[in-house]
Amino acid sequence: MKFPYGLSDFGTLIQEGYWYQDRTDRIPQLEDAGRQLIFIRPRRFGKSLLLSMLEHYYDLNRADQFAALFGGLAIGRDPTPLHNQFYVMKWDFSLVKAQGEVTAIEAALHRHLNDCIAEFALRYQARMPPVITIQADNALSSLRSALMAVSQTPHKLYLLIDEYDNFANEALMAGPGQSGGQGHYESLLYGEGLLKTVFKMVKAAAGGMGLDRVFITGVSPVVLSDMTSGYNVGENIYLAPDFNDLCGFSEPEIATVLERLAADGASWSPAAALATMRTFYNGYRFSEDGTESVYNPTLSLYFLKALSLRGQPPRQLLDENLAMDRNKLAYIARLPHGEDLLVAALSGDDQVVIPQLARRFGVEDMLRAVKDQPFMASLLYYFGVLTLADRGLLGELALKIPNLVARALYVERLRDLWLPGYEERETAQAAAKTLYVRGDPAPLCDFIESRYFRVLSNRDYRWTNELLVKFAFLTLLFDDRLYMAVSELETDRGYADLALIVRPDMRRFQALDLLLEFKYLGLKDLGLTGEQVRAQSRETLAALPVVAARLDEAAAQARVYGATLRERHGLTDLRALAVVALGVERLVWRVL
Numbered sequence: 001m002k003f004p005y006g007l008s009d010f011g012t013l014i015q016e017g018y019w020y021q022d023r024t025d026r027i028p029q030l031e032d033a034g035r036q037l038i039f040i041r042p043r044r045f046g047k048s049l050l051l052s053m054l055e056h057y058y059d060l061n062r063a064d065q066f067a068a069l070f071g072g073l074a075i076g077r078d079p080t081p082l083h084n085q086f087y088v089m090k091w092d093f094s095l096v097k098a099q100g101e102v103t104a105i106e107a108a109l110h111r112h113l114n115d116c117i118a119e120f121a122l123r124y125q126a127r128m129p130p131v132i133t134i135q136a137d138n139a140l141s142s143l144r145s146a147l148m149a150v151s152q153t154p155h156k157l158y159l160l161i162d163e164y165d166n167f168a169n170e171a172l173m174a175g176p177g178q179s180g181g182q183g184h185y186e187s188l189l190y191g192e193g194l195l196k197t198v199f200k201m202v203k204a205a206a207g208g209m210g211l212d213r214v215f216i217t218g219v220s221p222v223v224l225s226d227m228t229s230g231y232n233v234g235e236n237i238y239l240a241p242d243f244n245d246l247c248g249f250s251e252p253e254i255a256t257v258l259e260r261l262a263a264d265g266a267s268w269s270p271a272a273a274l275a276t277m278r279t280f281y282n283g284y285r286f287s288e289d290g291t292e293s294v295y296n297p298t299l300s301l302y303f304l305k306a307l308s309l310r311g312q313p314p315r316q317l318l319d320e321n322l323a324m325d326r327n328k329l330a331y332i333a334r335l336p337h338g339e340d341l342l343v344a345a346l347s348g349d350d351q352v353v354i355p356q357l358a359r360r361f362g363v364e365d366m367l368r369a370v371k372d373q374p375f376m377a378s379l380l381y382y383f384g385v386l387t388l389a390d391r392g393l394l395g396e397l398a399l400k401i402p403n404l405v406a407r408a409l410y411v412e413r414l415r416d417l418w419l420p421g422y423e424e425r426e427t428a429q430a431a432a433k434t435l436y437v438r439g440d441p442a443p444l445c446d447f448i449e450s451r452y453f454r455v456l457s458n459r460d461y462r463w464t465n466e467l468l469v470k471f472a473f474l475t476l477l478f479d480d481r482l483y484m485a486v487s488e489l490e491t492d493r494g495y496a497d498l499a500l501i502v503r504p505d506m507r508r509f510q511a512l513d514l515l516l517e518f519k520y521l522g523l524k525d526l527g528l529t530g531e532q533v534r535a536q537s538r539e540t541l542a543a544l545p546v547v548a549a550r551l552d553e554a555a556a557q558a559r560v561y562g563a564t565l566r567e568r569h570g571l572t573d574l575r576a577l578a579v580v581a582l583g584v585e586r587l588v589w590r591v592l
Contacts, residue, residue: 001261001308005301008048010056014069019304021253021297023050024075027057029242031080034235036206036214039246040221041238041286042384043325044298046247047217051090051160054215058086058158061123086158086212087127087150089120094163098170105167106194113139113198117146128153140201147210156212159202165218167195195223199231206233220382225360236359244287248294251282261308268311272504277303279484280317283402285388288357296384299405313505317480318405325406328383329413332376339417339459341376345386345401346410346474347467352377352399353392385409404480411478418455418475428452428476436482436500436511439575445587448472453584465520469581470497473516482511496561501569515565515576517558519550523583533585542588547580551590554578558592 004018013020030037041047056062056069063084070076075083097108114134121132128149135141150157205211216234224234237243254277258270281295281303299319306314332338344351354374377399380386389400401407419425431443452472478485483500500514523530525546533541541547555578562576576592 001257001304003301003305003308004049005298005305008052010049010052011062011065011069013049019257020073021249022073023246024053024057024070024073026243026246027054027075028080030054030215030237031082033237033240033243035212036216036234038216038218038221038224038234038236039238039243040218040236040382041247042382043219044296044319045384046297048092048162050247051162051215051217054158055088055090055160057083058213059088060084060086060127060155085155087120087124087153087155088158088160089116089146090160090162091116092162093166096166098167107137109194109198110137110139114142117142120146121149127155140197143201143205144209147205150210156210157205158213158215159205159211161214161216163218164216165220165223167223169219196226203231203233220379221360239287239357239359241287241289244285244290244292245294248284248297249300250292250294251278254295254300257304258307261304266307266311268307269504273307273313276313276317276484276504279486280404280480283387283400283406284384285402288388288391288397290388293387293402296403296405313503315481317503318408325383325385325409326413328380329385329409332380333413333417335376337373338376339414341373341380342410342414343471344373345377345380345399346407346414346471352386353396354378354399355396357381357397404484404486407485408478408480411475414471415475415478418452418459424451432477432479435477435514436479439512439514439577439591441577441579441589441591444473444476445579445589448476449586452476457584465522465581465584466518468584469518469520469579469587473498473518473579477514482506482509496558496565499561499565501565501571513565513569513571513574515558515562515574517554517561517576517578519554519578519580521546521550521580521582523585526582530583530585533582538586538588541582541586542590547582547588550580551578551588554580555590555592562592 002016002018004013004020007013007018012018039047039050056065057075062069066079066084067076070079070083091113093112096105096112098105100108114136117132117139118134121130121134129152131145131152132149133142133145135145147157202211202214206214214234221236221238224236251274255270255274258273258277262268262270277295277300281299283293284296285293299317302319303313303317306312329342333342341352352373354377356374358375358378377386381388381399385401385406386399387402389398392398401410415425419428428444428447431447434440434443453468456468456472474485477483477498477500482502483506484503485498485500486496496515497518498514498516500516502511502513523533526533526544542551555576558576558578562574565571566574578590578592580588582588
């Protein structure tokens with residue numbers, strides 16, 4: 001099996017025998033959904049391949065290839081009357097340079113549109129009169145000329161626009177003090193800016209100038225608000241339950257592929273591979289009315305390609321091509337209370353609750369308006385680092401981190417904020433390694449007591465004290481190269497505070513499976529001052545009746561959760577630890 005990781009050309013994929021998860025059965029639904037559709041998904045979620053599939057299906061020039069391209073797919077067995085009935089033009093705004101002076105950006109946009117129109121004229125020169133004139137400094141005039149040519153034929157135009165919000169993303173990702181992106185975006189879209197005028201032209205063209213259908217993809221609905229007066233005819237389908245998995249894979253689809261791969265005599269277990277992929281890549285739900293979650297398609301192909309070629313998963317389960325998502329979390333963290341939202345999201349699945357998703361907000365709002373939790377959480381949903389989880393008692397939306405890859409981005413961002421120094425990070429990593437290899441928590445606890453508690457207790461959070469302890473360990477121990485690290489892991493008898501389960505493909509190394517259960521005692525509970533607690537040995541503190549009772553409580557829970565984890569994952573050497581924090585001064589523990 002050949003997996004099309006990084007390949008977004010549908011023709012190449014089909015003609016060269018790459019694996020393709022059929023989504024052509026949705027074409028009739030898309031046709032019924034409307035003539036001008038807007039579909040939003042996170043970066044690297046298969047939108048470009050979707051557009052390419054639509055391009056090949058509707059293109060007049062590819063009519064003689066229909067059987068070869070679609071004969072083995074669902075739509076090939078029952079095509080709609082519109083197949084191969086359109087001229088197709090495609091714009092990709094990610095190819096337009098968004099840096100530099102406004103005049104240079106406008107010139108780049110004109111060039112891109114003109115290049116697309118010129119290619120369009122060349123591809124269809126045998127089907128329409130040679131009257132398309134390219135105006136170098138006015139792509140809208142060039143488009144009007146192309147539409148005039150189309151109007152003189154029996155067919156109409158289908159326009160595909162990829163990454164329509166690229167300019168907004170560039171403005172949004174500009175760091176502190178980098179106001180150029182913002183100013184340029186405003187010049188392009190506000191008033192009679194060029195980008196707004198382009199969409200006004202698209203709207204006009206669809207009103208009787210030969211443009212019949214439009215399909216637009218992007219990452220967020222930011223631009224929709226800013227261009228409302230210019231283009232207010234698009235129908236948003238990105239929350240529709242019928243299209244929840246239009247991009248993305250279901251678990252049965254992933255399981256089927258793994259079984260096919262393993263049938264060739266693989267040395268790995270399909271069940272273990274599926275468990276890894278489920279933990280790292282599953283969990284996205286884009287429709288408020290949907291019930292099934294989907295796997296990130298790009299990351300899944302990245303994993304499957306490595307498994308097919310090398311017989312083992314990739315060592316780094318986060319594809320570095322998705323590193324831009326870190327910048328989006330950095331943007332949120334820079335906003336007032338943005339860091340609090342990251343902490344809330346990482347705390348548990350029921351911590352981020354909003355009345356509803358924000359469906360339209362402009363860059364002006366993103367850059368200047370007051371950012372409340374619904375605003376920021378909605379952005380993280382569109383970025384793909386939060387997803388829909390459930391509904392509350394009053395119908396509000398609960399959002400959660402979809403999977404371990406996304407969780408890693410949160411942990412990395414908070415760790416960068418809380419441990420900015422090189423020496424601190426090196427010390428923390430060495431202490432974590434001692435726990436991973438020997439099951440000895442002493443160096444890590446020393447580091448948390450002497451340095452990390454001071455950092456966390458000074459942050460402006462409404463910590464529950466046990467949560468502070470859990471975050472200290474979670475952010476220092478999270479290592480997705482070795483572990484499936486899960487906070488609040490559900491077991492048959494409750495929720496384990498922190499489980500570090502070694503990845504199946506890393507079991508040949510010396511890392512231990514770990515389970516940590518945390519408790520907290522305040523200084524008032526101890527009847528001691530902070531100075532008195534710091535002055536006593538851990539052994540003395542652990543022997544105090546109130547501390548011993550908490551250790552017993554944590555140990556009992558750890559034994560119960562540990563039994564479930566041993567059975568669930570087939571673990572033979574799980575090390576369980578009961579950890580009790582005494583204020584934010586000391587840590588005592590018991591290794592079980």
